[in-house]
Amino acid sequence: MRRSATVLSALILTAALAAPALAADTAKAKPSRRDGCFFADQVRGYQVVDAKTINVNIRQDEAYQLTLMHSAFDLETSTRIGVKSRVGSWICAPQDASVVVPETNGSGRYQVREIRRLTPEEYAEAWPRLKKKPKS
Numbered sequence: 001m002r003r004s005a006t007v008l009s010a011l012i013l014t015a016a017l018a019a020p021a022l023a024a025d026t027a028k029a030k031p032s033r034r035d036g037c038f039f040a041d042q043v044r045g046y047q048v049v050d051a052k053t054i055n056v057n058i059r060q061d062e063a064y065q066l067t068l069m070h071s072a073f074d075l076e077t078s079t080r081i082g083v084k085s086r087v088g089s090w091i092c093a094p095q096d097a098s099v100v101v102p103e104t105n106g107s108g109r110y111q112v113r114e115i116r117r118l119t120p121e122e123y124a125e126a127w128p129r130l131k132k133k134p135k136s
Helices: 002-029 120-126
Strands: 045-050 053-059 062-068 082-085 097-103 106-117
Touching (some): 062 097
């Protein structure tokens, strides 16, 4: 009986000491669901780079560049677009998203080929902040 209590105590102590290390490894190996993902309805603005590329603004200091598989006919002249999620609400990978562009003969839906988060420098260049004038 005493021997089983000793073995049980040793196992509990080993598990207690190993738990923080295992938790740290899990945190490193598996990034948060939020990293690199956004909801389609979080898009607050967009910027056309060319006929196949747009930057979408998600929130202050967070934007993604979406590269389409094919050129969109009226993308450069359109005043609005839609970003749709194909599965659920999250957009984490190119196959999750499509861009809807109103066109002269209806609307075109374009599959996204690549999604890339803009760096802070690219974001600042794409959406420069308005500087307030000092009060005189």
